[in-house]
Amino acid sequence: MTSAPSSSSVILRSTLVWGAVITGILAVLGAVIGFLVAGVTGLASALVGVLLAGVFLGMTALIILIAGRLPPGPAQIPTFFGIVLGGWVVKLIVFIVALVVLRGQPWIEPYVFFFCVLASVIASLVVDLVVMARARVPYVGDVDLPTSVDPSPGDTPGS
Template sequence: MTAEARMYRRAIALIAIVLAVIAVVGAVIAWVVAGPAAAGAALIGAGVAALGAIPTPVAMLVGHRKPPHVMAGIVAFSWLGKMFVIIVALLLLKNVESFHKAAFAATAVTGIVASLVVDVTTMRKARIPYVQPGP
């Protein structure tokens, strides 16, 4: 396994762990502050954060050994797919009266920002060169 593949796998694992912790903590806080409906909204928010965060490193893991145009296509279509699913989910949830939007938003934004921090930190520590050495 290449160093690059290890880095993507590590990013996926760390993001999953961080989002699981955020889901639990967010749900508990939402339950205490606003009740069980808010806890459910917080869990959905964590799920949306996972849907926004995990496909990118998975696409990179799948495509990093492919030609650049293939990898770009994999990443672009994974992004397009997750955006479509997130938009549809948001459109469906906006009409649910008992849905606690604040708990959802707080957990989703926290999860997305935390996953971005994990991505950047993991990639900075990996020290993967992005240039080909000369002869």
């Protein structure tokens, strides 16, 4: 018997799917606008900017999904936060290294790259907002409530 997925994993999976869709749309839109603004250099800059931002933003949800699969136990919560925090630190370092490497490349148009990364980050935030606003998450959380038991005749109030 498999357990039902937790509400957070449903939200994160939905965020990943919609984030991928929006990243694809932004890649096409950015490539067209980048090509019109700066030719092939603008096209390449737009694609690299959108894909770089999309991958790094999607990795957050993926890291949390992976960390959420830890078996229950006394070390679950510290391990979960260690994985998430470690993933964010690694992402930050790799992102900075990628920006430094791409900084001096002749095939990168800095303004097109910047605006495509900015558009991707804003779109990702909007996706997160919409997915969270539309999610049907119970206030109680992912707990099993006790089943109701019919009271015996002596247990009724007023008897």
